[in-house]
Amino acid sequence: MTAIPIHVVDTFDDIREMLAAEYLDESQSYPWIVAFSGGKDSTLVAHLVFETLIDLPPSLRKRQLFFVSNDTLVESPLVVAHMRQTLEKILHAAAIYKLPVSGQVTTPDLKETFWTLLIGKGYPSPNRNMRWCTDRLKIQPTSKFILDKAAENGAAIIILGVRKDESATRKASIESHQNISNSNLTPHGSLPNAFVFRPIVDLSTDDVWEFLASNNPPWGGTHDSLIKLYREAAGGECPIVLSQDEAPGCGTNSSRFGCWTCTVVNKDxxxxxxxxxxxxxxxxxxxxxxxxxxxxxxxxxxxxxxxxxxxxxxxxxxxxxxxxxxxxxxxxxxxxxxxxxxxxxxxxxxxxxxxxxxxxxxxxxxxxxxxx
Ligand code: SF4
Known part of the structure; x- marks a missing residue:
């Protein structure tokens, strides 16, 4: 099946159609790994992917899907509680619908946690010149999960909720990656046998909020707690981070959903x-x-x-x-x-x-x- 090019997608129905086409494409039937941070963009992706799966006849739901979240163990408390609760709801509903879905929250190794390094080994509180935390707390735990899945299945496809509209840096980072010809997949820059698919790359922030405010999630309930969380935290987010170049927001003042201990930002x-x-x-x-x-x-x-x-x-x-x-x-x-x-x-x-x-x-x- 030929992939629906992302540049012709302009409505949510088109995105669902594109997701279904990708899911059913047997030329790249590797498992999907939905990077779910609990933030608005990854929630929208999870929502659309879940709906796409439900809409497919059960006999066609052959591809395995994983929702992976990361907890640095020093996450902002309300944000991590929201992420864990939502992931639980997704997995519970997936089990009821008998979808081929499972999930995991990755965490840093005990020897590499924020406290083990800062208080145990005495690493100075991270700052812009010495940001020793992102790799150990965020990139390595999720990368290990992805590499394991890629090794078990020959390859894996990461579904990312990144958008060009997030920032100029994000736009430049997205545009620096070339899709494989006739495909919406991009080889991951640093994880071998991992491909990236960005289904909402061209949506604006208003598109995302409008959709979440007017559509209830397919796993039940509403998106109200997410909307409230953003309102109270005054916006911003720290998405799942898979490499340094995909983490422009981690530990910067534009990222407000990072670790509560983050000393890289001027003010939490x-x-x-x-x-x-x-x-x-x-x-x-x-x-x-x-x-x-x-x-x-x-x-x-x-x-x-x-x-x-x-x-x-x-x-x-x-x-x-x-x-x-x-x-x-x-x-x-x-x-x-x-x-x-x-x-x-x-x-x-x-x-x-x-x-x-x-x-x-x-x-x-x-x-x-x-x-x-
Ligand atoms: S949010 Fe701050 S402390 Fe946490 S990993 Fe990113 S830079 Fe490090």
Whole structure:
């Protein structure tokens, strides 16, 4: 079957028709992986894909479909709750309709979580020059899922809710990828045997909101909680991130649905939006994040040497090492105090245990080096 070219698609019926044609195209019958962040664009894609599947006769629903979401474990609390609840609803409804759909929430490896690296190993709070988090918290967990599916099935097709209208950077990034001839698929830039399909690439932001406001999701309920979430968070989103070049919004001021700990942005806007509408339980989290920014470059909290014992001098300037063990202990204690005040888990017990093991190893290594 010949793919319906994306440039002739201009209505939602056309998009559904294009999705059905792609789904039924046996020349590329690899599983679909819908990258679902819970934000407006991926919700629209999930909505349209789900409707397309329901409309197909059961005998034609042969292609396996996965909804994959990522939880950095430091997500903005209301956003991650919304994402998890919606994914659960999608999977529940898919089971009722007997659709070939399953789903997973990927998370970073325990050794690579935000707290393990910041408090355990003393990585300085991330900033624009040292954004060590995006790859470990977002790109690697989802990429691993995609690579596993591609290895099991020969290849995999990622359905992304990205749009040119999001920003000039996004438009340039989308336009830099060339479709395979006579197809709507683009080879993924860094994941071998993974292809990308962007069914809503030409829609405007108004198109997306208009559709979500006037159509209930096929998995039941309404999109009202999503619309409310955006209104309270004052807009913006942090989509599923699959590579650095697809993540222009991650940790920038245009991204307001990122990690609540994000010290790459100047001010956390999503939590502030929630506080402004009366959700004051998030105020201690905002203060903690601001404090992480403040202490980042204080020399008394940073080791002279790096974790491997070397001292870095660049262009005659000393580059400080990680947070000192004392600073890491102070950060953990303050985080645990915030967690008590907040009343819900911000750091897991496994992370706390691993962090203490890393501190012990660091102390032993420092002692051994000094006495060698
Ligand atoms: S939102 Fe901020 S802290 Fe989270 S991964 Fe992106 S840059 Fe890092």
């Amino acid at each position: 806007k999503s939590l502030q939006g929630f506080v402004d509408v009366g959700k004051t339980e998030f105020q201690p989290l905002i203060e903690f994040r601001d404090w992480l920014v403040e202490i980042r470059n204080l020399p008394e909290y940073r080791q002279v040497e790096r974790r491997n014992g070397t001292v870095t001098i660049k262009q005659g300037k000393h580059i400080p090492g990680p947070f000192t063990i004392e600073a890491r202990q102070m950060i953990l204690q303050r985080l645990l105090d915030v967690q008590t005040a907040y009343g819900s888990e911000l750091i897991s017990q496994e992370e706390v245990e691993l962090i203490k093991q890393i501190w012990a190893q660091d102390l032993i290594q420092t002692y051994t080096r000094k006495n060698a």
